[in-house]
Amino acid sequence: MPDYLAKLRFDAQQLAVLRALGEYRGKQQLYAAQLPEVLRDLRQMALVASTESSNRLEGVVVPAHRLKSLVLKNATPQSLSEQEVAGYRDALGLIHESGERMPFSEGSILQLHGILYRYTPQPGGGWQATTNDIIECPPDGSPRICSQPVAMTDLIARYRTAQDQHLADPLVLVPLVVLDFLCIHPFLKGNGPMARLLTLQLLYHFDYAVGRFISLERIFEASRARYYEALEASSQGWHNGTHDIAPWLDYFWGALLRAYQEFEERVGAIERGRGAKGERVRAEILKRSLPFSISEIEDACPGISRDMVRVVLRAMKAEGLITPTGKGRAAKWEQLPQAIGQATTAQANSSGGKR
Known part of the structure; x- marks a missing residue:
């Protein structure tokens, strides 16, 4: 990862977006201190929207009245779809409650996956166990054959190194890790929802907490064609370390920027x-x-x-x-x-x- 990060170059427009996101982060912290009552309302709305949109991206749909009851009132899930919704609700609640303190580790990832499928007949919380599921992964730019658990161990170690040594802007590091996770595909099911949960968790590590108040999952769903196109484009060549991260970075930053703009519009209305x-x-x-x-x-x-x-x-x-x-x-x-x-x-x- 250090070599790959060192080779990345950004144009003036991309750097301007990064600066704007940094400024929005500062405003977010100010609003959180000054308008706690308003933000409580936004948190509740975001929780419902995030749970609904992330599941809809996976083809899981629950009637609106049941969805709100499941998310806000902890109703007992009555079908497989409702079980998956309730699992995402619980995992998302954990992220929002303690995401900034949760380490990016094998234990925390497996814990989240277990919570995600705690209500379903087939529980989560374990890596893929098939013997023929192997992939090539580029830990240092040179590909090799490894299993999903080994690849995840490498990814976590590279993330910690990059974080500890400040090798990249957090807004470069987070989407890179999310893309790597999706390319590794460590679980038999639930890799998409897990990637969105990990996105929020890693953003919390760097105080980008807009996902607590504005649903990033809803923004991803609203632009689902571009969401999947960007992931597909940036995953090409990933297995041999020749992938172009730009499409995914541009999409990711754009979605985050839209979230912050919407956040400022809603909360800033108090000032207006x-x-x-x-x-x-x-x-x-x-x-x-x-x-x-x-x-x-x-x-x-x-x-x-x-x-x-x-x-x-x-x-x-x-x-x-x-x-x-x-x-x-x-x-x-x-x-x-x-x-x-x-x-x-x-x-x-x-x-x-x-x-």
Whole structure:
């Protein structure tokens, strides 16, 4: 791997993308510190979307009402498809909970695979065991014959060396490892879902945690043709160390960039919600002494979208000023005691300004 990494060259556009991703990582950390309530909502949505999309990429489909129940309520899986969904839910939960602390090791990889298939009749957690499944793998640029477990041992050792010696930018190292994993194909089943789980885990190692809030799996599924085309193009020649990593790197970086852009759009709306339109919504909410609905605020603030109203509601909820009184379409909101003081102050300031 050191020799292969040393030969890699990137053009100005690729370097600009890497810089942009580094900047987004810094913003992500800032948002995580400042807007924890908003991010909790995003985490829940991402968990459902990631579980659904990763399984759909494998042809596993579960009805929407069952999917949400399985992911969020830990419902008991009732079919093979639901068993696979529940397994991905559990493995993904472990990644999100402790991915940055989990080592990239044979033990952790086998553990994840075991969790992935913990509900199915055929359990996971073991490498391919067939005697005739051998591959050529390029640990140092020179091909040789080895088994999947040996290849994985080599891959893990090369990753640790590259990480410890800072031989490449993390955003080069992570997709390289994912491609190597898929080319080694160490499991009889589940290599695709495992590659997506390992993607998140390795990104966590370098504080690229956008996958916790925006589903990377959903982005992969939305561009599935390019996802598979990039993997296919970059795997050509892998067995003799002549593969071109560029198609996969460009796709991977583009998907990650889209995730960060979407993350900033969703969370940044809170900041935009503090502008003129947001203040109009906020003032209208503070006037309400009785429970109110989103529609009522919309009607009182013409020209302001429902999305903006929701943004302000979430922000004010995070500030402890309002709380929902129900769920679904009939849900209403009401002020908490600390909001009443703000409303009185706002009215006094308004009156003082007129004098």
